[in-house]
Amino acid sequence: MSIVSEYPFWLIIFCIALGAIYASVLYTGKNSKKWHKNIRRLLFIIRFIAVTLLAFMLLEPFFKVNTKIKQKPILAVVTDNSASMVATKDSAFIKNELPKKISSFTKNVSKDINIEHYNFGDSIRIGQNYNFDNMFTDLGNSFIDLKNRYISKNLIGIVLFSDGIYNTGINPMLAAEQIHVPVFSVALGDTNIYTDVSISSLTSNRETVFNNYFPIEFSILATEAINENVQVNVFLNDKNIFSRDVLINEKSFSKIFNVNGFADKKGLNKIYVSVSSLQNEINKVNNSRTFYFNVNEDKKKILIVSNFPHPDVRALRQTLETNLNYDVKSVIDESNSGDIADYDLIIAHQIPSINRGSSTLLEKAKSANTPVWIIAGNKTNFKVLNALNAGISVRVRDASENKITAIVNEKFELFNIPQNEIDFVKSMPPLNSVFGEFSTSFGANILLWQKIGSIVSSQPLLSISQVGNQRWAFLLGDGIWRWRLYDYQRNKNFNLFNSFFSRIAQFLCQNSDRSRFRVIYEPTNYETENIKFSAELYNQNFELINSEIVELKLFSNSENYNFTFVPDGSGYSLNCGRLKSGEYNFTATVKSAKYPYSQSGKITIDDYNPEFAETKADFNLMNQIAMQTGGISVDIENLDEINKFLESKKLIQTSYIKEKKYIEIVDWKWILLIIILLVSIEWVVRKREGFY
Structure with a gap:
């Protein structure tokens, strides 16, 4: 067992000096002659020990205890x-x-x-x-x-x-x-190969722009069906846009198709791809696939700014550029940013920077209520960052590099994070941050927690907050470019990285909507997922409130559901649980004469089960x-x-492990009893001698 402290141990000298000075003032000099010599020495020692112990407690000392634990x-x-x-x-x-x-x-x-x-x-x-x-x-x-x-x-x-x-x-x-x-x-399972044909994959853009062409890629697989003919069809919103007869000319057959669709309908759109079944086919569940995507009227403009080159900037730009719904621009040096009001989202990498006393970029963004996503690191000026009062506070203890692993907060409610993306984040290499204390303001939503070693801390790594009519996001670590490389190394694509960071950008961009009532949701879902909504209600000063009742009606041709949103932070959240597959319309309504707002929309729930695609x-x-x-x-x-x-x-x-435990001495009752005992003895002796 040993004693440790956050403060340097040479400060104990001052504790001892304080005890000695305090005891000397009382029990040395002219006033001390009224005491018997032995009594004076006793009282001096008691007061010296008591004051020294009390001063030592201010150093917040800990007992470090090493124990051996037996493990079967x-x-x-x-x-x-x-x-x-x-x-x-x-x-x-x-x-x-x-x-x-x-x-x-x-x-x-x-x-x-x-x-x-x-x-x-x-x-x-x-x-x-x-x-x-x-x-x-x-x-x-x-x-x-x-x-x-x-x-x-x-x-x-x-x-x-x-x-x-x-x-x-x-x-x-x-x-x-x-x-x-x-x-x-x-x-376990069946290793036999049966006659089968399937749509093995179907991909397209999750979002695209109205009156534009967009790519559709899908592939078919066939086994034990040589010399059979099948027909492949692609439907866009129930309209056949592609049809082809395919001859299966190999025992194990695969073929990739690329088709262009035209986005002529705003809102939610549906792609349905099917292949005709074979005569002796057992598993016909995998003969079709469905994909839903959203068509927007205008592109969202995103500006990525850094005061020096960094691979994170390139990684984010490449990710966001995969979405045709975004017009992405990156600049070096915030003085080259142009008119901030032209953009729907500003991504500021290591801005405010340590070599600058302020940031005109962030000041302009704040004035324009433009959403801002700050990626911080050891080149960030945290003093200026804290002064923004944008929902985050960082107290830096040491500006040297600190390695922090990310873990998703599974109670995060602003938008859905699929399980494969949660697992992806958990397995990624650590980000570079600073040693310090990180805290968020009331109402902030934590998306990622900091994980140091095997311990998940209570400190945020990525948070999203709403300040007035402006959204802010803070990623308190850089090095996400490594995540992109790891994604490719493991999966031979960037899909998980792209999807995770695009979700964040998509949510932040929604802040360009100036309506007083907003419902935030994922338009496409699976039967295996909980269907979640969140909502924001603003008063006349565009301040978030959640004092009113907000209801949601969800309905399809055969189902009707009524839900009530729950106040969550400064907004609202709703978890509808799992629902049957199909298309659902919804209407969310504020039940208040003062705020007579409502919003309608549509979601889809897909019944595709990947477990039956390959058996x-x-x-x-x-x-x-x-x-x-x-x-x-x-x-x-x-x-x-x-x-x-x-x-x-x-x-x-059987194995044995050593475990370190830290016990605050101030919580150790015997220390308190010793101090009380010493003070009590001093009081009794002084009273006995006729002094108080």
Whole structure:
């Protein structure tokens, strides 16, 4: 055990000096002669110790205690809970027999091992849940999550029950490299190849501009259908814009199509692509795909400004330029920004800068109520930043570089963040920030928290706030260009990076709407997602209020729902839960004679289930994961082989870890009792001697 403090220990000299001076004033000099010599010495020592201890408490000292903790070995049993597990002919076995097999296996595991159960689909969850209804499988990020959960713990292996099919997240092979414990693969599912044709992918722009052409790309796959003819059709808002007969001339056939659509309808639009089914085809669910996108009247103008070149600027520009709805411009030196009022969003990288005492760019943006997104780092002038009173405050302790990992705040309500983007952010390299204390104003919405090591702090990394009629976003770290490279390294594209940062820009750009009542929502959703809305209501001074009741009516041809928004921060939020697929219209209304506002719109909910797009089990991937991690692949009927492996490799061993605990001395009751006892003794002695 040792004592540590945030303050330098040489300050203890002043604590001792203060105690000595205080005691000397009372018990030395002329006034001290009235005391007996021994009494005077006793009182001097008591007062000296008491004052020194009190002064020492002002240094906020801690006890640092090192303890040893015994850890039994842990075996994680992880089961694939996605819909593809029950999409083939062995579904009855998976539903009825697999849970029994897992239960029997865990009962036979050594009593010296702790078994911890997980199930995964779009994310990993604790417990034994065998519904097999998840519509996404993210095996890669499930491995990453397990790795993070068991840092400094005695994990000796992972038993994986899965069909090896994944359709979102990072490549499981890349993730498995980071685990450093053996994975025991139990491959399940059907590996037979059946006659099948499918629309394997469909992509287009999420947003485009009215009266413009836009690209549509899709691909078809076919197996065991050589010399068969199929017809491919593309519909835009129920109008056939492309039709072609395709001859399948290979046993394993694939073909990519590129089609141009014309945006002649404002608002929400629908692309539907289908391929005709084959005579002996079993799985016809994957024969069509739907894609929804929004058509806007005008382009949003975005200005990216930095006072010096930085790869973040290029990464953001390349990302935003993929959206035809944005007109993006970047400049070096804020003096070249031009008329700020012309833009719908200003992205200021490391502005205000440390080499400048002020920022005319931000002052102009504030005057024009133009939304601003500040990306800060160790070249940011935080004194000027704090003076903006824009919803963030940073107290810098050390301007040297601090590495901070990001984690998404899953309670964030302003707009939806899909699970694959949440997992993407969690697995990205750290950003560069400064050592300091970060705080937000009341009503700020935290999108990303700072994570240092394995600890998620209560300090924001990315926040969004509304000040008057202006939106502000603050990313308190630079280096996002590395995220873009990691996305490409893992997925061979920039889709997750582009989607995540485009969502933020899209939300901020909406601030150019000057209406007094606004509803913010995602126009396209999946059946697997909770449908969320948020709303903003402004008074006559364009100040956010949420004192009025706001209701939402959601309706389709067959369904009608009524909801009431909940006050959230300075605005409103609403979680409608999961809804059936289809097109829904909505009307949000402020129930107030003083604010007679309403807004209508449309959302779509897609029933596409990627779990049925590919149902052939990937035993090869399961075997590779086991080999790469030093584990083994076993058949479901031979699970005892895992126990034999653990015993033969002598992995069943108890470990000990050292844990540091910090205890504030001021909270230690014995210190307080000692000080009270010393002061009490002094008082009793003084009273006994006739002095007070």
